[in-house]
Amino acid sequence: MDGDRIVMRNSFIVREFSVADGFHTVSFRSVVSGIEYSSPVSVEFSMDVDGARYDGRSFGFSGYEVTDFMDCKMLEVILDGNEEIEDIVVRLRYWIYDDSPAVRKQIELTNKTGRILKLENLDVESLYLVPEEMYMTNIYANYGTNITRIPYVGDCYDPAVLVYNEIHKEGILLGNEAPGVLKRTSCYEKDCIVNIGMGRSGEDYPFRTYLEDGKSFVSPCAFIIFSSRDKWQDCFELELGDFVREHLGISLFERNSYPLFFYCTWIPFMTNISDSLVMSLADHLSQTGADVLIIDDGWYDCLGDYNNHPEKFPGGMQAVCRYIRSKGLIPGMWFSLSTISRDSEVFRDHPEWAVTAEDGIPANLHNSDSTKVTMSLCSGWYDYILGKLRHYIRTCRLGYVKLDFAMAASAYRTDAADSGDYSAKNGYIDRESSFWSLYQAAIYLFDALKSEFPDLIVDCTFELWGKYHLVDYALLQHADVDWLTNYEFPAPEGPVSIRQINHDRSRVVPVQTMMVGNQLIDSDLYQFTFLSLASGVQLMCGDPRNLDRGQKKWLMDISGWLERMDEKYSYTEYAYRSDIFGRPTVSGWDGCYRFNPDKQGGVLFFYRSGSLTDTEVYPLILLEKEARYRLSAPDGSVFGVFSGADLLTSGIEIHIEEKFGAVLLEIEKVD
Numbered sequence: 328m329d330g331d332r333i334v335m336r337n338s339f340i341v342r343e344f345s346v347a348d349g350f351h352t353v354s355f356r357s358v359v360s361g362i363e364y365s366s367p368v369s370v371e372f373s374m375d376v377d378g379a380r381y382d383g384r385s386f387g388f389s390g391y392e393v394t395d396f397m398d399c400k401m402l403e404v405i406l407d408g409n410e411e412i413e414d415i416v417v418r419l420r421y422w423i424y425d426d427s428p429a430v431r432k433q434i435e436l437t438n439k440t441g442r443i444l445k446l447e448n449l450d451v452e453s454l455y456l457v458p459e460e461m462y463m464t465n466i467y468a469n470y471g472t473n474i475t476r477i478p479y480v481g482d483c484y485d486p487a488v489l490v491y492n493e494i495h496k497e498g499i500l501l502g503n504e505a506p507g508v509l510k511r512t513s514c515y516e517k518d519c520i521v522n523i524g525m526g527r528s529g530e531d532y533p534f535r536t537y538l539e540d541g542k543s544f545v546s547p548c549a550f551i552i553f554s555s556r557d558k559w560q561d562c563f564e565l566e567l568g569d570f571v572r573e574h575l576g577i578s579l580f581e582r583n584s585y586p587l588f589f590y591c592t593w594i595p596f597m598t599n600i601s602d603s604l605v606m607s608l609a610d611h612l613s614q615t616g617a618d619v620l621i622i623d624d625g626w627y628d629c630l631g632d633y634n635n636h637p638e639k640f641p642g643g644m645q646a647v648c649r650y651i652r653s654k655g656l657i658p659g660m661w662f663s664l665s666t667i668s669r670d671s672e673v674f675r676d677h678p679e680w681a682v683t684a685e686d687g688i689p690a691n692l693h694n695s696d697s698t699k700v701t702m703s704l705c706s707g708w709y710d711y712i713l714g715k716l717r718h719y720i721r722t723c724r725l726g727y728v729k730l731d732f733a734m735a736a737s738a739y740r741t742d743a744a745d746s747g748d749y750s751a752k753n754g755y756i757d758r759e760s761s762f763w764s765l766y767q768a769a770i771y772l773f774d775a776l777k778s779e780f781p782d783l784i785v786d787c788t789f790e791l792w793g794k795y796h797l798v799d800y801a802l803l804q805h806a807d808v809d810w811l812t813n814y815e816f817p818a819p820e821g822p823v824s825i826r827q828i829n830h831d832r833s834r835v836v837p838v839q840t841m842m843v844g845n846q847l848i849d850s851d852l853y854q855f856t857f858l859s860l861a862s863g864v865q866l867m868c869g870d871p872r873n874l875d876r877g878q879k880k881w882l883m884d885i886s887g888w889l890e891r892m893d894e895k896y897s898y899t900e901y902a903y904r905s906d907i908f909g910r911p912t913v914s915g916w917d918g919c920y921r922f923n924p925d926k927q928g929g930v931l932f933f934y935r936s937g938s939l940t941d942t943e944v945y946p947l948i949l950l951e952k953e954a955r956y957r958l959s960a961p962d963g964s965v966f967g968v969f970s971g972a973d974l975l976t977s978g979i980e981i982h983i984e985e986k987f988g989a990v991l992l993e994i995e996k997v998d
Contacts, residue, residue: 898928
């Protein structure tokens with residue numbers, strides 16, 4: 328503390344707060360570039376309490392504390408309300424990191440008023456923030472796939488937005504950790520202000536909660552990262568990528584290890600599965616190197632009751648899963664978390680647990696199927712479904728669960744009025760407040776499962792999280808992976824489509840957390856298919872019984888090689904494309920560098936997809952100029968030994984004879 332200012336600093340950034348007139352940021356500058364991004368007009372945060380607007384200048388500074396962690400410090404600032412909002416205590420928490428130009432922030436509000444407070448229109452960050460100047464400042468939005476002009480208001484597809492000045496090469500990354508459809512990030516909607524928070528009143532998916540006396544509300548986090556890069560892509564892939572991987576608490580990366588090769592029964596079998604079929608699939612998959620066998624929809628008697636089907640699985644799911652494990656595979660199972668059959672016993676017994684439409688009738692939030700209904704996670708349904716999940720995870724020794732279908736908003740309904748709950752449940756009293764409570768309940772459920780079963784992979788699908796192709800940081804902090812979408816086009820179009828969606832999301836979200844179906848393990852182009860998926864997640868469908876011995880051996884060999892590469896380099900935590908590789912098409916080349924800069928090694932992926940040329944030259948990035956690198960094929964043959972300087976400048980020549988083919992190379996720094 329320096330007079331009436333608190334100063335946070337590391338070797339990358341300095342952020343100064345004034346405590347003289349409320350509490351607000353007066354300076355936010357880059358040590359690297361020397362640029363001042365902010366000004367004293369910032370209000371720090373803002374929210375509506377019982378319909379009145381308040382911000383950092385509405386509260387008085389009460390004190391602060393600093394806590395040291397292994398790789399960061401946390402500043403906690405305590406604020407008291409003025410006469411209009413007495414007995415409301417605000418705690419602002421800021422994290423600053425030893426190795427990152429990032430500041431992360433959270434708000435906690437405690438109600439001591441003796442009455443219930445209505446909170447709305449929350450912006451965790453509300454700052455004057457400009458990268459040098461407004462002229463030629465663009466916004467890179469929608470996971471970094473869309474360049475647009477200011478002003479810009481981001482939605483659920485903006486876990487991180489880049490504000491980038493094309494002249495000065497200065498970028499500001501605005502990160503929003505709010506869950507699902509609640510995210511709202513605005514850039515210069517008014518003047519030079521950026522806001523990171525949640526949906527506003529009157530918008531499709533508003534934030535609202537009612538805070539009881541004596542209770543506290545804790546907001547999602549927001550973060551701001553400065554980046555001075557000549558290429559806007561590198562702002563995402565370097566500063567943001569490092570921060571997400573190292574500091575954001577991505578659940579999958581906090582494990583010692585995780586499976587790489589998944590198989591799912593959905594295509595071609597759909598719900599036509601049985602114990603004998605699944606066991607036969609396990610027999611054949613055990614010869615391919617697969618890690619996880621997912622029993623998808625169709626194993627139960629009635630959607631929601633979740634008893635094993637008496638004819639398809641007469642011996643119970645425990646026996647089938649025991650057999651799967653005996654073959655060296657991890658069993659997984661599919662559940663719809665909230666949307667169930669109206670014919671289910673649980674709905675007949677507890678219709679009051681269902682969400683309702685505006686007319687008061689139990690609603691199906693997932694789609695227009697009148698035979699389904701969505702149950703509220705803020706009712707007795709929460710304990711019921713958590714109990715069912717615990718039962719199967721424990722008795723079947725599941726290593727993976729796929730949690731599907733809508734719980735608050737739909738990936739398929741376009742009218743926002745067909746979302747949320749119009750009736751009152753535990754934790755909310757109206758539709759506007761149902762969104763926050765339903766998402767929080769899902770997060771609590773994920774956390775409960777992970778606490779009790781720490782080795783479990785929790786897959787929260789985009790359909791559950793609320794919108795098509797939706798994935799974000801809140802999901803990945805509490806679940807592990809997101810079944811992001813399905814592409815059932817036959818190869819080569821299907822594998823190219825999967826590489827496209829991986830390209831479209833992986834600048835902001837780690838590619839290893841995104842599962843995409845439904846490509847076939849027995850495709851005529853099975854090698855191209857598998858190698859395409861290997862640059863993301865190896866998730867296969869199809870019928871492994873159709874594979875011959877040679878095909879199984881090839882899958883076993885390549886999947887084993889990838890596992891060894893991950894043990895050696897942890898390559899699955901990294902993915903770089905920069906401006907080197909464009910979006911995949913069915914008439915060109917593309918690729919991805921899954922390279923660990925700390926270990927100076929990893930796996931390089933190159934694809935020829937219908938291109939008329941059979942050879943391309945690509946530079947490599949993030950190498951040490953003075954070092955030497957050996958490039959080797961999966962069969963152990965040496966592709967070549969090169970200097971870092973040559974790879975950075977001249978690159979390497981990749982030749983692929985097949986019109987639809989792939990080359991994977993290990994890159995390793997050598998003495």
